[in-house]
Amino acid sequence: MRLKEINGQLCSLLRGIIKQREIRTMETGHFADDDLLSVLLKSNHKQMQENGSKFGMSIDEVIEECKAFYFAGQESTSNLLSWAMLILSIHQTWQTRAREEVFQVFGDDAPNFDGLNRLKIVTMILYEVLRLYPPGIIFNRIIYKETKLGKFTLPPEVHLILPVILIHHDQQLWGEDVKEFKPERFSRGVAKATNNQLSFFPFSSGPRICIGNNFALMEAKLALAVILRRFSFELSPSYTHKPSFVVTLQPQDGVHLMFRKI
Numbered sequence: 001m002r003l004k005e006i007n008g009q010l011c012s013l014l015r016g017i018i019k020q021r022e023i024r025t026m027e028t029g030h031f032a033d034d035d036l037l038s039v040l041l042k043s044n045h046k047q048m049q050e051n052g053s054k055f056g057m058s059i060d061e062v063i064e065e066c067k068a069f070y071f072a073g074q075e076s077t078s079n080l081l082s083w084a085m086l087i088l089s090i091h092q093t094w095q096t097r098a099r100e101e102v103f104q105v106f107g108d109d110a111p112n113f114d115g116l117n118r119l120k121i122v123t124m125i126l127y128e129v130l131r132l133y134p135p136g137i138i139f140n141r142i143i144y145k146e147t148k149l150g151k152f153t154l155p156p157e158v159h160l161i162l163p164v165i166l167i168h169h170d171q172q173l174w175g176e177d178v179k180e181f182k183p184e185r186f187s188r189g190v191a192k193a194t195n196n197q198l199s200f201f202p203f204s205s206g207p208r209i210c211i212g213n214n215f216a217l218m219e220a221k222l223a224l225a226v227i228l229r230r231f232s233f234e235l236s237p238s239y240t241h242k243p244s245f246v247v248t249l250q251p252q253d254g255v256h257l258m259f260r261k262i
């Protein structure tokens with residue numbers, strides 16, 4: 001009941017935002033492309049103009065896309081950042097290394113896109129955090145036609161569960177130190193860290209891989225760069241480690257940190 005109510009409120013909020021965009025487009029005579037919704041509406045309009053209206057998305061479909069992007073993008077990235085902050089508060093040596101890299105790459109300049117792409121240590125840290133605490137811990141698939149999977153032939157309608165977290169924590173795949181935080185595993189990239197096996201896939205894999213994967217990493221790097229250059233942080237004694245899975249893997253009572261201005 002409550003879920004339906006919230007969904008109703010969310011849909012009417014989004015419908016209002018979409019309506020406003022349509023009014024703005026009619027007034028200005030052109031589509032803005034300054035955010036994802038505008039880009040979506042613009043490409044939808046182009047699609048319908050070129051191929052006919054039945055090839056475009058309905059308003060309800062646009063609303064569903066907005067919801068998907070918001071929920072898929074917001075919670076997962078904030079969880080990644082929370083776990084990264086927790087881990088860096090425990091592993092002070094890596095916090096220092098990450099900060100040194102941020103200063104080395106950006107100096108006194110504000111973080112920029114090119115620099116974020118050059119953050120090697122920070123990227124290794126984020127990969128290792130995603131390995132230990134993948135925001136999505138299982139993926140579900142339902143087979144729609146008979147499929148061969150290794151020595152098995154699976155009929156349609158079979159429900160498959162891919163336990164990402166178990167694979168990320170598998171000692172046979174990652175070695176004896178699987179439970180330890182060791183970003184150096186990724187010093188030569190994901191392919192080397194995994195021996196070219198599909199043993200690291202926090203963003204899933206294949207045709208339905210997370211569409212926001214590069215954006216999420218960029219966002220997390222930007223947030224870390226901004227925080228690291230201004231603050232050092234330690235774990236507060238009030239923190240209790242309770243990873244819990246509610247849609248995504250999250251610290252149940254939050255991450256309690258103590259910040260010091262640099």
Ligand code: HEM
Binds near residue numbers: 072074208209215
């Ligand atoms: C650390 C951050 C993120 C993680 C770990 C993550 C992980 C994933 C995973 C595992 C999937 C596939 C789920 C499945 O196949 O069952 C997925 C799908 C998706 N993600 Fe992300 N995601 C993140 C951030 C984002 C961001 C920032 C956006 C958007 C800006 C986004 C948008 C999407 C969308 C739209 C899908 C569905 C794609 C499709 O079905 O084709 N994600 N994500």
